[in-house]
Amino acid sequence: MKTLVYQKKILEEVKDLPEEQISNLLKIIRIFKNSIIQQRKEDIGLKKEFGEWDKLSDEAFINFEGKL
Numbered sequence: 001m002k003t004l005v006y007q008k009k010i011l012e013e014v015k016d017l018p019e020e021q022i023s024n025l026l027k028i029i030r031i032f033k034n035s036i037i038q039q040r041k042e043d044i045g046l047k048k049e050f051g052e053w054d055k056l057s058d059e060a061f062i063n064f065e066g067k068l
Contacts, residue, residue, distance in 0.1 A: 014022060 014025060017025065
């Protein structure tokens with residue numbers, strides 16, 4: 001339901017914009033959307049990298065303790 005409310009608010013905001021400005025606004029929205037998608041991909045990659053780092057760190061610590 002919140003999405004519908006936001007959609008109505010957005011439409012209200014842009015209803016009086018000239019047509020050429022709506023085209024620019026669509027470009028801005030696409031850039032914004034793509035940046036969010038890219039950020040999510042990078043976040044997932046970073047989480048995976050941190051997980052691998054933690055695993056290697058744990059293995060190194062266990063090996064170190066085993067040699068004591």
